[in-house]
Amino acid sequence: MANQRKFFVGGNWKLNGDKQSVDGIIKFLNDGPLDENTEVVVSPPAIYLDYVRGKLNNNVATSAQNCYKVAKGAFTGEIVSAAMAKDVGATWIILGHSERRHVFGECDELIGQKTKYVLEEGLGVIACIGEKLEERESNQTNEVVFRQTSAFAANISDWSKVVLAYEPVWAIGTGKVASPEQAQEVHASLRKWLADNVSAEVAQKTRIIYGGSVSAGNCKELGTKPDVDGFLVGGASLKPDFVQIINARKA
């Protein structure tokens, strides 16, 4: 029996775009057509969240790429809290992205605190995990992704608001996509981890999406795997190819 999980495709724009290019992305998303069976979320740089929400059709949700762990206060230079993202119409926050962990030094503890706060604000969390190349090569993939998932899980009371994004660091922005078998293997292990450590129901219902060099060319095959419930897309989400990725499961 096919699973009941709705396919989920997120576009993480990272630190890219200006009003002109953002208008181009909004146009191809509004023109679509987008598969109604796919939940679509785009994550512009925080400064464009309000602008994008104002122009984008309602069949695409918006997300911040990160946020601080409290709603407001004396945190000069922080760019967005979940409360502020919510105020401009966002419904999701990406947390624990590889670039937050490895470029900006965010640790599991801080990511966990952010997770708790975002869920308390009533927003969804796209919870990112993934191993580095040397960790994969020394057979530590499961150990790393289980540790990262566990730090999220300790702060999650309602898994219906969470999508788990497996993004192997070696595949991000490199053009080296995980094979469908590699993605399926880790996703299946993560689902088993959820069954063993959270509950069978959460394991069955939680979307586990794949990120790392997803393209119009490789999305269909990845999307045939039973535990791949969608994608988190970087570079290709800035191009019209993103529509093909959203429609990956359409015949």
Ligand SMILES: O=C(CO)COP(=O)(O)O
């Ligand atoms: O980091 C990613 C999405 O969050 C993946 O980026 P790329 O699709 O550019 O490899």
